[in-house]
Amino acid sequence: MEGSPRFFSDKLNIQVKTGHEVLELDPPGQRIKVRRMADNSHWWEPYEQLALTTGASPITPPFPGIQAAGIHTANSIQSATAIRALMEEQKPKKAVVVGGGYIGLEMAEALLMQGLEVALVEMADEVMGTLDPDMGQMVSQGLKDGGVALHTGETVKRFAEANGKVTAVVTDKGEIPADLVVLGLGVKPNSELVNDSHIELGVKGAIRVNERMQTNVPGIWAAGDCAETFHLVSRRPVYVALATVAAKTGRVAGLNIGGEYATFPGVVGTAITKFQEMEIARTGLQESEIRALGWEYASQVVESATKVSYYPDVAPLKLKILAEKKSGRFLGAQIVGGKDAAKRIDTMAVCLHARFTVDQMLHLDLSYAPPYASVWEPLHIAVRKIQGKL
Amino acid sequence: MEGSPRFFSDKLNIQVKTGHEVLELDPPGQRIKVRRMADNSHWWEPYEQLALTTGASPITPPFPGIQAAGIHTANSIQSATAIRALMEEQKPKKAVVVGGGYIGLEMAEALLMQGLEVALVEMADEVMGTLDPDMGQMVSQGLKDGGVALHTGETVKRFAEANGKVTAVVTDKGEIPADLVVLGLGVKPNSELVNDSHIELGVKGAIRVNERMQTNVPGIWAAGDCAETFHLVSRRPVYVALATVAAKTGRVAGLNIGGEYATFPGVVGTAITKFQEMEIARTGLQESEIRALGWEYASQVVESATKVSYYPDVAPLKLKILAEKKSGRFLGAQIVGGKDAAKRIDTMAVCLHARFTVDQMLHLDLSYAPPYASVWEPLHIAVRKIQGKL
Numbered sequence A, B: 001m002e003g004s005p006r007f008f009s010d011k012l013n014i015q016v017k018t019g020h021e022v023l024e025l026d027p028p029g030q031r032i033k034v035r036r037m038a039d040n041s042h043w044w045e046p047y048e049q050l051a052l053t054t055g056a057s058p059i060t061p062p063f064p065g066i067q068a069a070g071i072h073t074a075n076s077i078q079s080a081t082a083i084r085a086l087m088e089e090q091k092p093k094k095a096v097v098v099g100g101g102y103i104g105l106e107m108a109e110a111l112l113m114q115g116l117e118v119a120l121v122e123m124a125d126e127v128m129g130t131l132d133p134d135m136g137q138m139v140s141q142g143l144k145d146g147g148v149a150l151h152t153g154e155t156v157k158r159f160a161e162a163n164g165k166v167t168a169v170v171t172d173k174g175e176i177p178a179d180l181v182v183l184g185l186g187v188k189p190n191s192e193l194v195n196d197s198h199i200e201l202g203v204k205g206a207i208r209v210n211e212r213m214q215t216n217v218p219g220i221w222a223a224g225d226c227a228e229t230f231h232l233v234s235r236r237p238v239y240v241a242l243a244t245v246a247a248k249t250g251r252v253a254g255l256n257i258g259g260e261y262a263t264f265p266g267v268v269g270t271a272i273t274k275f276q277e278m279e280i281a282r283t284g285l286q287e288s289e290i291r292a293l294g295w296e297y298a299s300q301v302v303e304s305a306t307k308v309s310y311y312p313d314v315a316p317l318k319l320k321i322l323a324e325k326k327s328g329r330f331l332g333a334q335i336v337g338g339k340d341a342a343k344r345i346d347t348m349a350v351c352l353h354a355r356f357t358v359d360q361m362l363h364l365d366l367s368y369a370p371p372y373a374s375v376w377e378p379l380h381i382a383v384r385k386i387q388g389k390l
Helices: A005-012 A077-090 A102-113 A133-145 A243-257 A287-293 A342-353 A378-387 B005-012 B077-090 B102-113 B133-145 B243-257 B287-293 B342-353 B378-387
Strands: A020-026 A031-036 A041-046 A050-052 A056-058 A071-073 A094-098 A117-122 A148-152 A156-162 A165-171 A175-177 A180-183 A187-189 A220-222 A229-231 A236-238 A271-275 A278-284 A297-305 A316-324 A330-337 B020-026 B031-036 B041-046 B050-052 B056-058 B071-073 B094-098 B117-122 B148-152 B156-162 B165-171 B175-177 B180-183 B187-189 B220-222 B229-231 B236-238 B271-275 B278-284 B297-305 B316-324 B330-337
Touching: A050 A243, A071 A077, A077 A180, A094 A102, A102 A117, A102 A133, A102 A180, A102 A271, A117 A165, A133 A148, A133 A271, A133 A278, A133 A316, A133 A330, A165 A180, A220 A243, A271 A342, A278 A342, A287 A297, A287 A316, A287 A330, A297 A378, A316 A342, A316 A378, A330 A342, A342 A378, A342 B342, B050 B243, B071 B077, B077 B180, B094 B102, B102 B117, B102 B133, B102 B180, B102 B271, B117 B165, B133 B148, B133 B271, B133 B278, B133 B316, B133 B330, B165 B180, B220 B243, B271 B342, B278 B342, B287 B297, B287 B316, B297 B378, B316 B342, B316 B378, B330 B342, B342 B378
Parallel strands: A050 A220, A071 A180, A094 A117, A094 A180, A117 A148, B050 B220, B071 B180, B094 B117, B094 B180, B117 B148
Antiparallel strands: A020 A031, A031 A041, A056 A187, A156 A165, A165 A175, A229 A236, A271 A278, A278 A330, A297 A316, A316 A330, B020 B031, B031 B041, B056 B187, B156 B165, B165 B175, B229 B236, B271 B278, B278 B330, B297 B316, B316 B330
């Protein structure tokens, strides 16, 4: 089976050892301490090159009651299987999703589709904290319109339980009944293993790497969700636990370990998701990030549409763009809209890679035909309007 | 009514004179000769600044029989109204579309939707000459699958008629019965008016302009489908009669005439269309254009998909990219695919504006989530593969 240890050994000449835990790194000795879980045996395994690709784990704050049955994260095939099993065996009616980010929205959508009543608790005033609040507000509204009982500005305090099973999420404002709780509170890098080594950690405890995915210790590499990356707009290190980054950095580390020369220059902060018919995307820096850098900026929101107004299935598209004052440099964009809105974010991501000013974006030769767009793309309109503010 | 002469005069202080024909330009005298069609009166009208925005006209070769009733172009509200009237009054059963470009494909789709039998005649071996033949072949196949009787490699010789009405399109290979013929053979700039002036013409007889949309004659400007533009990839003048260019150049000319300073740097050759569920897009240079420039290039075709393979409504996406040898500069891209394929062309158009090499495109931070894309976008895969050929 593709992906099985046998597949790796037969087809790729890679020995995959499942059921083995790494307990300790010994970089000076170029060896790692391994435990075989089946028989609890230990030994030191030597290496010439070591790739740390330990991933990330969901954040599970020490809320009282968090160990109760019926409380799950959604970060692996195992967790998805566990939620599915619970749904089939216990037929829960009321689900509470904790956290209004990508995982929270996707789980809320999936649980609604399964016929559950769904509440979502988010500490901030709006869901989707990777958008500015004015754009996040649209997403909050979309959740409510889509049937989610939304509890924003509300903080989880503990979980109530009966007979070991969760019965409610208790917040600073009240109690929300729950047969099933899904936690979507973000992830943290799995970097505990390097704690006693001299491998340097960076943002949010992720393993610090250079463009080639080398750590500060010779012969040790890191890639994927356990590693830090670099933000090409802020020019600062950043932690981004997304599949796009993991796939690229894993490939770069592998090429380098194999003797080639490859680099991963960094990210511009692109992400995309959806909730029912609502499409959501962002790239670059959001307002809070720009303020933290101390940069002066202007913003522009336009309410436009995915295609010409007379075309079937035209949907609204709200676009926000941000640009630096004086330089005019484009800094970021956020999209909330209907069908066919969000993938336009890629166009703006490339503008960030190119370090374009908004002046350079005014006449971008973007495609137009009535089924796809208006003659002036929403981006053109936003750029025209922001020019007067810079 | 918005768009009426009264609207322009009341709301915008612009005097619009419909039913007036310009017969002659007199640049040294800064005046134009005008004829009022209602009473055939003539006079010289003075100007300080003159904007030529005469548009383009469909190419109608002097085929014998082309004046027969039932033969139409599709370039204006008037021509659309005429085709609609013919369909309602005469209930045609057999339509022949001449020309396999954007207009030809869109008319074939529309006529099939109206229940007609549709044949399409194209002189070249494949439709969509703005794609390379290997990509055009997919479009040809899509037309056939969609119910069009396709006649490629076939040249129209004349139209047969009876009682003044078209009855068939006669080609070098045979006769195709027709109650209705639509011509989609491209357009030519309406630049006849400047023939006796000293205004310089350029590619395909379009009016030559600089970045500010000034002609070579002081005080005379041109914009839209009558004007030449500049191709940012080939660095050569080019004639592109598309709405995107017309809207942008019209705005630039207007700003300049009004005393501001605006420029239109040029196009990268982006265009998009569809036929039924098949989406089609292109940007940059195609192989024949690169060969004409004498540049060495490599090409790469990848067969990918619009989203992850397990997601509902995933559709095939075939992407072709072209890059210059030695420099590695990205030169162009073509997409043929299903739903959600074609608008990705904008991402590649921005790469052309940025004058990226394919190396610079390998790690573009493009958006990924299962409803929208795979972790590796088709563009990433194509770039990875073409790198080995440069």
